Each structure stands twice: as structure tokens, then as C-alpha cells.
Amino acid sequence: MRSERGQRAPRALSLAAIAGLLFLHVPLLLIFLYAFTTEEKSYQFPPPGLTLKWFGAAWERQDIWNALWLSVKVASIATAVALVLGTCAAAAVSRARFFGRDYISLLFILPIALPGIITGIALRSAFNIMDFDFSFWTIVLGHATFCIVVVYNNALARFRRTAGSLIEASMDLGADGFQTFRYVVLPNIGSALLAGGMLAFALSFDEVIVTTFTAGQQATLPIWMLTELIRPRQRPVTNVVAIFVIAVTFIPILFAYYLTRDGEHVAGGGK
């Protein structure tokens, strides 16, 4: 809708929209404030005093570094798997109509449409039945499963916008399938894949529900945080980590946005 250029929104609508955005953002700001509080035992507001010492305290906690490193490794591998599988699926679904196509696209969104706890417990009991030990790889397996859909959504949207005639033209000009993929398809879908990959990374980096079921003794960063929420040790240190996590997820979102902003939406919402 581009007709009402210059038309002002009704005041009630503007107020409701602004109030809604405040509701979304004020809680995040409070996280920042509490990272500087001198009060360690409770969530007293306003903070009795401000200090920077928690940043140093967080820096020296080895358990945080371990959790961070594990999260980065898991997210990288899960994203790589999701990129390959998601792109294949999107290419197939976009290029042809075939029997059961609707069911296949349903299957791809199922891991995010069904509650995460179902994915988690299903995987856990399957690992148990097959006598798999819970390890780094069981976490990756779980994460890749729900990351596929993010890549799939992004790639599918781009495939649909890419004219099939381009591919035919490339073939007519004598390129073989691989050359067409390399010089025509990939440049067209590249930024969508990058965006999908970054979102998948952010999604995996943040995942906690499936991870609680598929992790053994290892703690990813979200698992570390969950433990701190249930049994707090140094509350403000949790805030410092929270700020770090917000910063880390903000950058890929910004990037993904700039990569896909020309008339389509990133991911269309969705863990």
C-alpha cells in the first residue's frame, strides 16, 4: 500500500503502536541497568549504587567461556548442515510441482510449528532407544533439524522471485547445470542464503528447550544461563552475559536485514 503518502496516522493508532514498541523494548533496557547494580542478592529497584566490577567478574569466569565456545561450535555446524539441506529442499520445492509437495513443505515447518519440547523429548527418547551417548553431536543433530526451516524459508522466497527464464537462458547459451548454478543461481540466491544462515546461527545460539533434552553434561550458553536463573550465584554477572548475548544476536539481524530488504522479509518470523 503506497497510496497514502503524507497521510497522517490516527492519533489512537500511533499511541497504540508506540506503547506496543515500548512494551517490547523497556524490559531489555532494564537488563542493561541491572548489569551495573551493586546489589547482588536481590532485584532491588532502583539499584542502590552503580559499579563496573561485574564485567571484570564475568571475564574471569571460565565456565562462561566454555559455554560460549560450545555454543559457537554447535551453531556453526548446525548452520552449515541447515544451509545445504535447506537450499536443496527449497530448490526442489520451488522448481516443480510434484506429488505430496504440500506435505513436504508442511514437514519442513513442523519442527517449528510443533512445540519445541516435543522435538526435544522425541529426540531424547530416540537417542535412548538407540543407545546414543549424549554428546556434542546430539546437540548439533537437534539444532540442525529446526535450523533447516529458516534457511528453507529464505531460500524459497528468493527462488520464487528468481525468474526461471534466467536459468533457461543460461542453458541455451551453452552452460551446463553446474555452470548455471555457479554463475546464475548462486549470485541470485547468495544474499538470501547468507541471511538465512545468519538467522539459523542466531537461532541455534539461543536455543534452550531442545538443548536441555539433547545435551549430556555439556552446557551451551543458554543452558548456563538457565542454571543461573534457577539457582543464581552472582546475579549481575548473568546480566553482563545477557548484554553480550543481545549484542551478538543484534549484529546478524542487522546484516540479514540489509541483505534481504529489497521487497522481501527475512524468514517471515520463525523459530
Added chain:
Amino acid sequence: MTDTAAGTVHDRRGGLLRRISDTLFRRPHLLLTLLIAPPLLWLGIVYLGSLLALLAQSFFSIDEFSGMVKREFTLSTYAELLNLANVDVILRSLVMAVAVTLAAALIAFPIAYYAARYARGRWKAFFYLAVMLPLWSSYLVRVYAWKLILAKEGIITWLADKLYLTWALDAILAIPVIGGPSLSISYIGTFLVFLYVWLPYMILPTQAALERVPANLLEASADLGAVPRQTFWTVIFPLALPGLIAGSIFTFSLTLGDYIIPQIVGTSTYFLGQAVYTLQGTAGNIPLAAAFTVVPIVIMGIYLSIAKRMGAFDAL
């Protein structure tokens, strides 16, 4: 396309790659199969396989004396699911999911509407990022933020005190059932956190649906004499509805299955997710846990088929 790339394309390659490429070109079905097989196998085996194995276990039962799983077909686990206490858990989760979904739709619509119809240029980007940032920032961080806010010594109590509204806060907490000793130990608290955490999932599809309403339809509506209110209810809203339903799939499903939020903010009574988590964990009763997971699967199955019929999948 640059010159170098064009040059490469003209080079005719021989050999194996070319032959593979030709075969794939001549048999599009083979190419299709090669593309779809890996993701399908992954999801089919890892995901569907696990899911079916889990469902199968719901037809087993647990031996009351040894605590071991008896691998014989029985429906007794499902009978147990219909216990008053278990039905209570299911109903509580359903009511919460419905309440959260309705509230999310109510708050999301003005934001989505403003972003789709009035925000331009920089503002549009701002709105989009303002919704995306909370969506993609850590789930736990956002839950944690509310633990800070709702705590008895936290900002809400302080604000109520400064505004001389402590009586109002006390009155809200005194409401039977949904109230409690403090906001962080009440259903109101749980509801607020659910609403906050899932709200962006409602905004994005709604906004996408609103953006797709063609401008000429609105002009046509006005030309035919409709006042803005009529245009809204007869043209815009019906076209935005698939978006709202698509969003509700997320808010509903996510609320139904979450077990972390009610564990951190809320009363000691169980929601569906917590029940499943405890049953498979400390209680070790996998069959009943499996039977419990069938409930959200069935509910979401019904929900998704209705949503599909109303065109919500195109709005995703």
C-alpha cells in the same frame, strides 16, 4: 554478469561433470529426487522417526512396582491421562494459550497496521528492526528481564509506590486464582511473560499480510462510497486475517509447549510442558510423558488444518 563470467559460460566443458549435468538435464525427475532426498531423509529419519518412536511409547505402560517400562500394547496410559489432575494441567495450558494468543493479536495489530500503512523509509526500517530485535534476541534474556521487573522488590512495586497505586497492585494480586503473593508468583506474571516473549511472532505475519493488501482495492472501496471504518472491516481486516491466524499458530503452539517460563515466573502448579518434562526426567515415566505430548500434537494438528483452510500458510 561480467565479461569473465560470460567467457567461462561459453567454454564448452567435456568430461564427467558435463555428462552428469546432461543426464540431470534430460531427467528432471532425477535432479528433483537428488535435491529433495537429503533434506527429506534428514527430517524423515531424525525428526519424524523420533516422533513416531515417541508416539509408539505412549501405548506402553509403566510397571507400578519395578518402575520399568512394559513393552506391551495397552491403552492404560491414555486412561491415566484422563485423570482429573492431568486434565487440569491440559485445560490450564489451553486457557493460557488462548489468552496469550488473543492478547498478542490485540497488541500486535496496531503495530503491524502502523508499520504497514503509515511508516515510510527510515521509519519502516526502524519498525521492522524494532520487532526483529526482540524476536531474535535471546529467549532466556527476555524471560530474565521479566524476572527483574516482576520481582517483589522490582520496578513495578517501586512504580506503584511512587504513583500511590500500591492499593491497585494489591487489589490485582488479591484476585482469586490469577493473583498471588507477588506478580512473579502468579498466573498474571506467567501470562505477561508469555505475551511479551511471543508477541513479535504475531506482529510479523500480520504486517506481511497487511502490506499485501493492494492499494487499488482501498481506492475502489472508497470510490464505491465506503467510509474508512467500513473499508477497514470489509476489506482490510478480512485480508489481514490470514496473517493474524499465521501468527496465532506460533503464539498458541509456543505457549502450549513451553516449560521454562512457568518454571521461572509463576505458581507451583504445572503447565503441559512442565508435566512432560518432569514425567520424562525425575519421574522416569516415558509412556505417560509420551501420551502427554500427543495432546499438543493433536491440538496443533486440528489448529493447523483449520489455519491451512483459511489461507494462513500463504501469509507465513
